[in-house]
Amino acid sequence: MATHRPVVLIGGKLSLLPAGDTLAAKVQEVDVIELQAKEVLVAGMAVYCSAGFQVMKAKADDDTKANVLGLALSAAALDAYVQVQTDGVLELSDWTQSAGSAALEVGTDYFLDTTAGVLTGNVPASGNLVYVGRAIAPQRLEISIQRAIKL
Numbered sequence: 001m002a003t004h005r006p007v008v009l010i011g012g013k014l015s016l017l018p019a020g021d022t023l024a025a026k027v028q029e030v031d032v033i034e035l036q037a038k039e040v041l042v043a044g045m046a047v048y049c050s051a052g053f054q055v056m057k058a059k060a061d062d063d064t065k066a067n068v069l070g071l072a073l074s075a076a077a078l079d080a081y082v083q084v085q086t087d088g089v090l091e092l093s094d095w096t097q098s099a100g101s102a103a104l105e106v107g108t109d110y111f112l113d114t115t116a117g118v119l120t121g122n123v124p125a126s127g128n129l130v131y132v133g134r135a136i137a138p139q140r141l142e143i144s145i146q147r148a149i150k151l
Contacts, residue, residue: 031086033069037076044098044141045072045117046132047084055084057117061127066148068112068130071098071141090133091140095119104135112148126151 005017038054041047047055049069059065071090076082094102099110099119112130113120119132119141131146 031070031088032073032083033086034081034083037072037078037080037082040078041072041076041082041117042097043072043074044090044092044095044119046070046098046112046119046130047072047117055082058112058130059114059116059127060112060124060130060148061114063128063148063150065116066112066128066130068132068145068148070145071132071143072117085143086145087143089136089140089142091137093139095139095141103138104141106135106137108135109133110135110141124151 007016035049036054038050038056041057046058046068047070048058048065048067050056055069058068070084070086073083073085095104096102098117105121108121110119110121110132111123112132114124114127123129128148129151130148133141133143136142
């Protein structure tokens with residue numbers, strides 16, 4: 001039986017898939033935007049976008065601030081620009097200031113807390129329920145932000 005190799009685009013030119021190569025690839029979509037921080041932020045903090053297109057710490061017990069845009073990729077000073085990751089996997093060496101401990105609990109779903117910018121593994125009892133993502137490793141959170149649900 002003859003072996004057929006697919007035609008692929010390599011360096012802008014059509015070529016046969018090189019022998020031994022496969023089409024299997026791990027695909028990860030990550031969206032990052034850069035906005036001005038309207039308050040001091042630390043890496044991993046949940047943020048929302050204000051009416052002035054600036055980011056501030058999100059809070060589960062405030063209807064306006066419960067609309068999570070994403071997580072800050074790094075610390076930011078007041079009025080500095082900060083990158084915000086809206087999906088994909090975020091890896092931080094220390095989650096203490098944004099999730100309460102240095103390491104995340106693998107398999108735990110994380111939600112927006114009532115403390116500004118903070119994530120929690122506990123489902124809030126009041127305010128808004130905002131699913132942010134799931135810990136897939138002690139330092140890695142798979143971001144999958146859902147719309148706020150008023151409790």
